[in-house]
Amino acid sequence: NAGVMQNPRHLVRRRGQEARLRCSPMKGHSHVYWYRQLPEEGLKFMVYLQKENIIDESGMPKERFSAEFPKEGPSILRIQQVVRGDSAAYFCASSTNRGGSGSPLHFGNGTRLTVT
């Protein structure tokens, strides 16, 4: 998992607070993906971004969740007014292209969000 950096590793928030998760992709990668893993579940796609553009947000909840990947700096996944059901591990991945044939995604070690 070397290369994709996520921080913080652990984040505790009270209900109603905001959570900000950061992801720096591997060097040379311009495609970023966010996935969420609930306990005993697989990874669920949330959003796919390229620099300054959201390409696919079909897996993102319609409210409270937003993501960005600015021209400079890391990608940010923002969760407003967190609820207990948001508690999960959030993984960021990057690739050189869309992550399809010949270009597997490289994942970070995740941010474990706990909402109390």
Place this chain on the structure above:
Amino acid sequence: DQQVKQNSPSLSVQEGRISILNCDYTNSMFDYFLWYKKYPAEGPTFLISISSIKDKNEDGRFTVFLNKSAKHLSLHIVPSQPGDSAVYFCAASGPGNTPLVFGKGTRLSVIA
């Protein structure tokens, strides 16, 4: 509507024997399949992949088989080692900007 299914949540295998992990998919548009390995408190690590134009891909102890007509793929690990104990995720993607879809994972335990 789970498009990628791993029906065995767990598997135990003796060290030195073969581990076979299975995966089924429902979307006939998928054209690229991957296996990831995940240790606790770490992110998934890419293991091996296969394109739909092939039916087998081998990398050291790991071989992935694809049966398109059955919409089934499997990962063979031989010989299995204790360090292979992890959760294995099957994933698939289709053409265009479709995101990678993951199964729920199979926890492999290799017993010494």
